Amino acid sequence: MAQIIEDKARGQFLVPRRAFTDKAVFEREYEAIFNTCWLYLGHASELPQPGSFLTRTVARRPILFTRDKEGNFNALLNACPHRGALVCRERKGKSPAFMCMYHGWVFGSDGHLMTLPGSSGYPEGFKSDPQKQMVHVPRLERFGDFFFVNFSKDGEDLATYLADAGDYLKLLAEHSPSGMQIVGGTQEYAIRGNWKLLAENSFDGYHAATNHSTYLEYLKNTKGALGVDPLSGVARDLKNGHALVEYSAPWGRPIANWVPLWGEEGKVEMDAVYSELLSRVGAERAERIAKKNRNMVIFPNLVINDIMAVTVRTFFPTAPDYMEINAWALAPVEESEWRRKFRIYNFTEFLGPGGFATPDDVEAIEKCQQGYAVGGEAQFNDISKGMNRADGWSFDDEEQMRCYWREWDRRMANVEG
């Protein structure tokens, strides 16, 4: 249907452009990928107390993510068992129960039917009938504070699925002695392009110099924003389609990579953060956490970029040429007001619809999508950079994308076309 072509002898890796445009491929992706892979739902810090809840769309399904009165986390399909209306219509909040606005059925935050008006019209035992309860997502698991759902009852557990990406989630957790939290405020946007283009773009080290020339010039222009480290690093296969690039870069990091723009107050803060890191995790990990940037894609659609700030980003297609994106900032719970302020300042400098870089990524993705309309003889994308390198892949090669595409190809081939 749309298979990749990998020819090691010729150093060639080709992705058919039908993978980005074909409606049948798109529908098969839901079956082969979104209905079988572990998908990011949310972070524990978003539901701080018993009764906390939020609603979110995951793989086209409306989900109600709750903490019940025992403090347990639940992922419920947000549809009333009675007639199917959305039970919770708010984005987030705190409530011990949810009443469907259509006929007034009331559900606990673990999804069980508590009361219903006019119960005398129903047979005895109706209320406890399993079919009358809100439905739990088949599987909900957590890795650290990251919650994932799986719409398939069977299959590998989350930790097995995450493979080596789990090590990097642990490294991220080590940013803080007291835990990480989602900073309030969500960047919610959309791109008129195929969703896999954003996965590629999110860890594409090759495009920075041209696509983001104005951002790099901004760092040079702005007195003190430019650090001393050049762009350089490696790409790693994390198995199961997950991959990352790890590299040094000239921008400041609020996890102890100071730049002069932050002033003496900032230097004192960053020195303190670094020495805490050093005493807690040792020199090797402290150095990596503070100085190295990591762009990681967890197959199929979770991006965790630990760069000038930490962003958690997930996205779903609603059509071959359209995706909806949610992006959050992740930060140490205990960080000072100064450090939080600079983290958010740093985040918005590069990232998101109003940043100095993301709009140009969006332009690139949308222009790719438009370019695919040529069809005909121009059928393939080239993802072969660095393919036959003998001494390991550079961060600006394309091995990380090849890892992603091999998994995509494998999963798509598993489903009857």
Add this chain to the structure above:
Amino acid sequence: MTLQETLLLRLRVEELLFEEADLIDQWKLDEWLALYTEDAHYYVPPSDVDGDTASAETSLFYILDDRIRLRERITRLKKVGAHSEHPRSKVRHLVTNVRARQEGDVIHARSSFIVSRAKDITHDLFVGHYLHELVEQDGALRIAKKTCVLDMEALRPHARISIIL
């Protein structure tokens, strides 16, 4: 305040807001920046917080610029390498429902906006309200703070605040 004073204040504020809108629409970005004080701030909060009260020091925003970054924003926008705006889009700001009140040296203005951005195959709208804080400097009104609160559920179906709202 008498009705006449209220109207005069509003007219004065409207004059500045319309001037600002016109300069952005014409891509006269240096002239636009000159309307801002040296310690000015410019904000665009996200849609899932109360944009009237949210703080960019504790919440993720779309844009939180001090004067330095505002200058760098327009420096960037004028470059060929600002791909999202090259060729530049057609932009039109409609600013209405202007209300203004004076508190000490600061004039607080609220207004409604619709901003249209058209570029090649796309045409997108931004809808919301502005909160301006204006101060008098050298006999003219200048913008000390502008918050563009989007009255939208998300930046969809588009993604780019690559223009000045």
